[in-house]
Amino acid sequence: MTQIRSFTALLALLVVGCGGSSSSTGAGSSGVDQQQQGLCANETRSTPFHVNLAEKSDSGNTTVTIVDAAPALPAMGKVSDKYNVWTLSVTDASGKPVTNASISISPYMPDHRHYSPITPVITSKGDGTYVAESIEFSMEGFWQVVVTVKTGAASEDVLFPICVE
Numbered sequence: 704m705t706q707i708r709s710f711t712a713l714l715a716l717l718v719v720g721c722g723g724s725s726s727s728t729g730a731g732s733s734g735v736d737q738q739q740q741g742l743c744a745n746e747t748r749s750t751p752f753h754v755n756l757a758e759k760s761d762s763g764n765t766t767v768t769i770v771d772a773a774p775a776l777p778a779m780g781k782v783s784d785k786y787n788v789w790t791l792s793v794t795d796a797s798g799k800p801v802t803n804a805s806i807s808i809s810p811y812m813p814d815h816r817h818y819s820p821i822t823p824v825i826t827s828k829g830d831g832t833y834v835a836e837s838i839e840f841s842m843e844g845f846w847q848v849v850v851t852v853k854t855g856a857a858s859e860d861v862l863f864p865i866c867v868e
């Protein structure tokens with residue numbers, strides 16, 4: 704009885720699994736092509752990722768813009784032997800570059816209540832842009848990437864809600 708039930712469940716899974724795709728021949732080599740139709744297509748909490756994606760702190764005094772990203776879409780783990788590398792532009796309320804900030808980034812996965820296992824490394828270029836290396840998304844899904852911008856005694860958090868697939 705249990706075996707029959709399991710078999711029926713497996714069949715149901717197979718039918719559901721094949722329902723969405725047109726010409727796929729099933730599991731195997733076609734995973735890369737299907738990325739864009741992955742779980743992020745249905746993730747309503749995230750902002751679609753693109754170069755020059757900008758977010759503000761709650762006070763509105765700090766804006767962080769992702770002016771460059773490698774890879775272009777956030778990827779899980781490493782691509783070409785590197786974790787995600789983002790270049791951030793930080794500006795104040797009047798749009799002026801913030802050149803003297805101390806930046807930290809903490810990627811958090813709220814659904815599973817865990818952070819990235821790795822702390823991103825940030826290097827200031829001195830002109831209000833900052834290169835953030837080793838941004839590791841250890842799992843696919845919804846991430847809250849908090850960029851903390853400290854200038855003197857002031858500290859502002861800028862949140863990027865993104866989806867990784």
Ligand SMILES: [Cu+2]
Pocket residue numbers: 812815817842
């Ligand atoms: Cu997770």
